[in-house]
Amino acid sequence: MHSFTLIAALPGLDAAYQALSSPAGLAVVAVGTALGIFVGAVPGLTGTMLIALVLPLTYGADPLLSMAFLISIYVGAVSGGMITATLLRMPGTPASIITTLDGYPMAQQGKPGRALGLGVMASLAGGMISWIFLVLLTSPIAKLSSKFGFFEYFSLVMMALVLIATIGGKSLAKSLFSGFLGIFLAMPGINAATGQARLTLGITELNDGFQLLPVLIGLFAVNQILRDITNIEQKSKPIELGQESVFLKASDFIRHGINLIRSSVIGTWIGILPGIGANIGSVTAYSVSKSLSKTPEKYGTGHEDGVVASEAANNATIGGALIPLIAMGLPGSVVEAVLLGALVIHGLQPGPRLFSESPEMVYTIMGAMLVANIVMAATMLFSMRLLAKVVHVPRPYLLPVILCFCVIGSFALSNRLFDVWVMLGFGVLGFLLESVKIPLAPFIIGFVLGPIAEENLSLGLQASNGSFWPIVTQPLSLVFILIALAMLLVPHLKTRLSSFLAGPSQEPLR
Amino acid sequence: MRTPTLLWHICSITTIATLIVWQVLRATSQPAETGYPERPIHIVVPYDAGGGSDTFVRILQKGISEDQLLDQPLVIINQPGGSGTIGSREVKNAEPDGYKILCHHNAIITAKLAETVDYGPEAFEPIAMTGEMSMVILVRDDSPIKNIVDLLQTAKDKPSTIRFGANKGAPAYFTTLQLQKAMPGAELSIVSAGGGADRYSKILGGHLEAGIFSLSEYLDFRGVEGTPTDENIRAIALLSNQRHESIPDVPTTVEMGIPVVLTNANYWWAPKETPPEILDVWANVLANAMQNETVLAELARLRMDPTYDRDSALQERLDETIKQFNLVAEQEQSWLPNFTVYVGILLAFFLVWALLEVFLKKSDDEQAASPVVSEPFRKRPDIAIACFVLLCGYVLLLATGWLPFAIASAAMVALIGGQMMRGAPARWIVLLELAVLTGLGSQFIFTEVFVTPLP
Numbered sequence: 001m002h003s004f005t006l007i008a009a010l011p012g013l014d015a016a017y018q019a020l021s022s023p024a025g026l027a028v029v030a031v032g033t034a035l036g037i038f039v040g041a042v043p044g045l046t047g048t049m050l051i052a053l054v055l056p057l058t059y060g061a062d063p064l065l066s067m068a069f070l071i072s073i074y075v076g077a078v079s080g081g082m083i084t085a086t087l088l089r090m091p092g093t094p095a096s097i098i099t100t101l102d103g104y105p106m107a108q109q110g111k112p113g114r115a116l117g118l119g120v121m122a123s124l125a126g127g128m129i130s131w132i133f134l135v136l137l138t139s140p141i142a143k144l145s146s147k148f149g150f151f152e153y154f155s156l157v158m159m160a161l162v163l164i165a166t167i168g169g170k171s172l173a174k175s176l177f178s179g180f181l182g183i184f185l186a187m188p189g190i191n192a193a194t195g196q197a198r199l200t201l202g203i204t205e206l207n208d209g210f211q212l213l214p215v216l217i218g219l220f221a222v223n224q225i226l227r228d229i230t231n232i233e234q235k236s237k238p239i240e241l242g243q244e245s246v247f248l249k250a251s252d253f254i255r256h257g258i259n260l261i262r263s264s265v266i267g268t269w270i271g272i273l274p275g276i277g278a279n280i281g282s283v284t285a286y287s288v289s290k291s292l293s294k295t296p297e298k299y300g301t302g303h304e305d306g307v308v309a310s311e312a313a314n315n316a317t318i319g320g321a322l323i324p325l326i327a328m329g330l331p332g333s334v335v336e337a338v339l340l341g342a343l344v345i346h347g348l349q350p351g352p353r354l355f356s357e358s359p360e361m362v363y364t365i366m367g368a369m370l371v372a373n374i375v376m377a378a379t380m381l382f383s384m385r386l387l388a389k390v391v392h393v394p395r396p397y398l399l400p401v402i403l404c405f406c407v408i409g410s411f412a413l414s415n416r417l418f419d420v421w422v423m424l425g426f427g428v429l430g431f432l433l434e435s436v437k438i439p440l441a442p443f444i445i446g447f448v449l450g451p452i453a454e455e456n457l458s459l460g461l462q463a464s465n466g467s468f469w470p471i472v473t474q475p476l477s478l479v480f481i482l483i484a485l486a487m488l489l490v491p492h493l494k495t496r497l498s499s500f501l502a503g504p505s506q507e508p509l510r
Numbered sequence: 511m512r513t514p515t516l517l518w519h520i521c522s523i524t525t526i527a528t529l530i531v532w533q534v535l536r537a538t539s540q541p542a543e544t545g546y547p548e549r550p551i552h553i554v555v556p557y558d559a560g561g562g563s564d565t566f567v568r569i570l571q572k573g574i575s576e577d578q579l580l581d582q583p584l585v586i587i588n589q590p591g592g593s594g595t596i597g598s599r600e601v602k603n604a605e606p607d608g609y610k611i612l613c614h615h616n617a618i619i620t621a622k623l624a625e626t627v628d629y630g631p632e633a634f635e636p637i638a639m640t641g642e643m644s645m646v647i648l649v650r651d652d653s654p655i656k657n658i659v660d661l662l663q664t665a666k667d668k669p670s671t672i673r674f675g676a677n678k679g680a681p682a683y684f685t686t687l688q689l690q691k692a693m694p695g696a697e698l699s700i701v702s703a704g705g706g707a708d709r710y711s712k713i714l715g716g717h718l719e720a721g722i723f724s725l726s727e728y729l730d731f732r733g734v735e736g737t738p739t740d741e742n743i744r745a746i747a748l749l750s751n752q753r754h755e756s757i758p759d760v761p762t763t764v765e766m767g768i769p770v771v772l773t774n775a776n777y778w779w780a781p782k783e784t785p786p787e788i789l790d791v792w793a794n795v796l797a798n799a800m801q802n803e804t805v806l807a808e809l810a811r812l813r814m815d816p817t818y819d820r821d822s823a824l825q826e827r828l829d830e831t832i833k834q835f836n837l838v839a840e841q842e843q844s845w846l847p848n849f850t851v852y853v854g855i856l857l858a859f860f861l862v863w864a865l866l867e868v869f870l871k872k873s874d875d876e877q878a879a880s881p882v883v884s885e886p887f888r889k890r891p892d893i894a895i896a897c898f899v900l901l902c903g904y905v906l907l908l909a910t911g912w913l914p915f916a917i918a919s920a921a922m923v924a925l926i927g928g929q930m931m932r933g934a935p936a937r938w939i940v941l942l943e944l945a946v947l948t949g950l951g952s953q954f955i956f957t958e959v960f961v962t963p964l965p
Contacts, residue, residue, distance in 0.1 A: 052559040146715035177860035195679025208591030232933030341560025351730035396930040
């Protein structure tokens with residue numbers, strides 16, 4: 001793969017190639033990826049958690065292999081979440097929330113193999129496309145990302161936030177209520193802009209607000225487990241992979257090609273921007289894909305495009321997030337912050353000098369991401385039949401064990417039981433909301449994006465001495481706001497128009 | 511059907527037996543010690559794993575175990591959140607027996623001044639100060655601002671034009687207020703621009719004019735020789751009274767006539783009323799650890815100065831820092847829009863709208879959207895409620911600590927699984943094996959492999 005002239009021309013590439021192609025290197029990547037897929041798939045355990053936990057174990061080990069191990073876990077974890085998201089409607093990690101929207105209905109319609117196959121191939125494509133950006137364009141892109149100021153972030157997040165109005169059920173009012181409930185419940189805690197606590201009701205534990213992980217596990221995993229128990233006497237229709245192939249045909253790539261590339265590029269770009277991670281990448285790609293689609297009404301009912309957009313984008317955020325990490329030493333999310341810590345502990349200086357001072361580490365990171373993506377796709381495709389069996393495990397065995405992991409995962413987040421109670425509380429809330437047909441997707445999008453939008457708007461206002469004008473006078477910001485408006489209005493106008501053209505006797509489509 | 515079940519029994523029983531042997535060995539291998547410490551000591555780091563504070567504590571942990579300064583291992587517990595107050599409160603409320611110690615920097619002082627919490631250093635027994643980090647003020651390399659006096663003069667001539675990155679409530683914010691005070695009339699636009707990496711990228715992008723950074727952040731972020739000036743950063747002042755050997759050309763604030771200094775020092779705290787003997791043990795352990803060569807080498811790499819203070823020197827340093835921050839501690843009223851109110855109003859509006867919709871339409875289309883048409887079955891909310899109650903009971907048990915984690919978890923899995931069997935029969939014996947496996951297995955993985963505490 002690497003020609004010898006190339007190795008000679010790039011100092012450090014040789015060492016990285018040696019490290020990764022050695023038996024130890026390959027084993028490290030394989031084990032890391034497999035572990036990552038496992039924690040990604042189990043609701044409650046996340047890649048971030050595993051990386052933080054194994055970090056101390058790597059102190060004594062070879063720096064290159066340690067980093068390859070951590071990167072492999074990262075790649076595996078972002079991909080593994082789709083398994084439980086698709087088969088059980090419990091997103092294993094925040095990155096796969098959006099995959100539940102179409103993956104689970106597909107599985108229910110008897111196409112779990114197809115859904116997982118598409119997801120794996122989309123993940124691989126997303127990983128590869130973002131890897132190409134990582135290798136070819138690291139430093140120009142990293143420079144471009146610093147052009148984003150507070151208002152640009154705000155407008156970008158608004159672009160994704162309008163999804164709360166278009167995603168979810170038939171009722172606009174219920175979707176918006178759910179979305180704003182999510183935004184509201186993300187508000188307690190210390191306000192990042194002022195440093196002061198708010199809405200804590202005197203509960204000191206709430207100084208840190210409700211954390212995403214317990215909220216997510218509660219809303220989706222605990223809620224779904226309660227629902228599964230309620231429906232326990234239902235004879236589950238055996239979901240068989242059957243003869244249906246998990247491998248895709250060339251025609252699939254042609255059909256989904258544009259969506260794959262678009263979602264991967266969106267994912268990569270979201271990954272590059274510091275502070276927002278894989279979950280937001282998949283929300284944005286899904287949202288864009290849906291608004292450009294000729295059949296937006298199919299999204300959420302088991303539409304292949306939805307799975308492709310979500311999975312391509314969440315894997316693409318990895319390559320994106322590594323760009324500022326390598327080029328400037330900027331961590332985009334908690335995982336990258338831990339990776340940065342790992343570099344420091346292994347005696348390397350992250351930052352703009354990393355490339356010139358430790359090129360072998362940079363190439364190892366890039367190489368590990370490439371190999372881990374291939375290992376991930378191979379592992380998932382060949383173990384698919386085994387994975388799909390998880391649906392057949394009798395509920396009395398499966399659900400209590402998942403609950404145990406949910407409790408450990410929520411606790412381990414910051415070593416306190418408060419987060420476990422939060423998880424239980426949101427489990428009940430999710431169950432109640434869904435019982436009255438209020439969709440959860442807008443809630444979680446509001447919960448994730450609301451605080452980012454508020455923080456960036458507040459900081460922008462601090463910088464502009466209170467003026468809102470930069471939202472529309474900054475060109476980039478204006479573009480995002482216009483796209484957001486278009487995404488909000490166009491679907492409605494389209495429906496109006498088509499029902500108008502079809503004549504008054506016809507029922508409107510939606 | 512027989513073979514997989516048999517295989518399962520063989521595997522699970524072997525694993526359970528191994529885990530039980532491990533438990534027994536662990537219980538018997540712990541010799542009865544006399545005197546402090548008799549069991550592992552928890553060090554609370556109120557920030558994320560992998561962050562600056564965490565790295566620092568792990569370096570000291572390495573030194574302490576290398577020189578065998580304590581008979582018991584140290585377990586590092588990360589309790590991030592609430593600007594470090596989640597972790598600090600945990601230690602404040604802990605038993606004063608020396609088994610829970612906090613490592614926290616100046617933010618413990620400013621959290622009280624910023625009214626984030628109602629307690630400060632006085633709620634703890636200070637043990638020692640180990641290692642401090644110098645702080646610098648950075649601008650983009652092409653900035654016309656040459657030094658700290660320049661910066662403040664510009665802020666005075668053109669008030670609120672200099673956007674200055676320092677997080678509200680954090681030590682750097684109070685230092686910024688002191689800077690403003692040092693030149694009456696100077697007005698900076700203080701922006702809570704997040705962590706060091708965020709502020710760095712905002713300065714490069716031209717969204718901030720200047721900001722306070724740690725010395726190590728500056729040295730890490732600084733570009734290589736020949737980096738274009740609009741893509742690099744420059745230190746205009748060191749917040750100190752003495753120049754630093756790693757950046758000898760950067761003048762200090764004091765020599766420029768601005769008497770404002772700031773270092774980020776790491777302090778070790780024990781809960782109030784911890785016996786003085788224990789505090790002494792710890793102060794000695796830390797003093798020795800700060801002499802360890804590995805520790806010194808690692809701290810040098812982080813550009814942290816290996817200073818050490820205890821007893822009266824420590825108290826003086828704390829008093830002085832508190833006095834400095836107190837000078838500027840009037841709380842400014844936030845003039846930002848009250849977003850909570852707006853979101854609350856919108857939330858109420860959509861709630862009313864959704865309710866109206868439900869009552870007016872009266873579920874006109876209970877459509878068969880569900881793609882799976884299954885045969886009718888009986889819903890069992892009773893089992894769901896029973897399971898949820900059991901789950902809450904399990905968490906309560908963990909909170910009180912009456913039962914060890916492994917036993918409580920095994921019981922939870924067995925009981926909840928047993929409840930579910932009322933609706934979907936399964937084998938009791940398999941469930942019991944699974945329950946024991948889950949309890950013992952998760953305890954093994956988390957305490958032995960990851961060395962992290964469980965509830």
